[in-house]
Structures are given as structure tokens and as C-alpha cells.
Amino acid sequence: MRRRYTAVRAAVAEGEPITLLHIGADFTLLARGRGAEPESMVALAAGSRITAATHFRHRPPTARETEDAIAAIEDEVAKALPVLDTGGSSLVTTDATVRTIASLAGIPNQPSLSLPLDAMERVFARLAAVTLGRPAAREGIPDDPAFAATLLILRECMHHLKFLAVVIR
Numbered sequence: 001m002r003r004r005y006t007a008v009r010a011a012v013a014e015g016e017p018i019t020l021l022h023i024g025a026d027f028t029l030l031a032r033g034r035g036a037e038p039e040s041m042v043a044l045a046a047g048s049r050i051t052a053a054t055h056f057r058h059r060p061p062t063a064r065e066t067e068d069a070i071a072a073i074e075d076e077v078a079k080a081l082p083v084l085d086t087g088g089s090s091l092v093t094t095d096a097t098v099r100t101i102a103s104l105a106g107i108p109n110q111p112s113l114s115l116p117l118d119a120m121e122r123v124f125a126r127l128a129a130v131t132l133g134r135p136a137a138r139e140g141i142p143d144d145p146a147f148a149a150t151l152l153i154l155r156e157c158m159h160h161l162k163f164l165a166v167v168i169r
Helices: 004-011 048-056 063-080 096-104 116-132 144-159
Strands: 018-023 026-033 040-044 092-093 113-116 164-169
Touching: 004 018, 004 026, 018 096, 018 113, 018 144, 026 144, 040 063, 048 144, 063 116, 063 144, 096 113, 096 116, 096 144, 096 164, 113 116, 116 144
Parallel strands: 018 092, 092 164
Antiparallel strands: 018 026, 026 040, 113 164
16 A cells, blocks of 8 residues: 555645545555655545455445445445545546546546546446346446445445545546
């Protein structure tokens, strides 16, 4: 995570606060800072694979399974609040699945792009339709449980940590 932070930090103006998000298979990691090293870091016990394995019994997940996963993710994200002062910082990630979410939201692919909260919510609404029975192919989103888990983790981090967009590098 420190290497990712250092790499992302190099592309950001000195002193500008960032919060780096990495949604891994077993954990979600957040690192915040203004300089070359993060000032604070937190690991959440919510990753794409572990969340899918713990909460999703169907492919795609059902609405109830999704609600249960959201509740668990919210509990984890709440643990970050006392550790991370995200006020004034930009949320940044290098995660490929978040880039896929941006693409599904209609954001043109480029080396660095911004996924606004409302665009991410539109992708989530499509996932919600799938959890209620609409075919994933009809919504144009993967029926992969790990994808669903990543979208849920991103959504809850953005909401509860109060980010209006995520920058994808």
C-alpha cells in the first residue's frame, strides 16, 4: 500500500491531501496524507472476494444478500472514521475494477479519470435491478459476485467517508 501511495502521490501537487483506496480480495485499505508517506492508514475486513464469499450465495447476488453485505461493509467503513480525517482530500484509486465501474458509468477511458458519486450510483442502480431479477446482460454489468462486492465497497466508502468522486489512475 505504501508503494501505491508513493506512486499516486507523485502525480499530485505537494501538500494536496489524498485518500488512497485499494479494494483487495480480502481487505480494503485506505491511506491518507499530504506528503510522501501516509499520515494514517486503515485496513477494513471487507474485500471483493471475502465479501462475496461471506454474503453472496447466488450469482448474481439477491437483493437480500446485497442488503446484508451493505450492512457489514457499513460497519467496517465506520471503523475508518476515527482513524482517517478525509475532509478536504481527494479519493484516489488504481484499482482495475473501479476503472471498469467508471466505464460502465459511461466515463471515457483515459490514464486518469474521475468517477462522480452520481455516476457510480447509476451503476449501483443497475446492479440493484439485477439483484431483483433483471438479467445482468440486459443491464450490461458483470454477474460476478466479486464485482458486486467491489461496487458495494466503493459505494459505502464514498458515502460514509463523504467523497463526491473517485479519481482513477
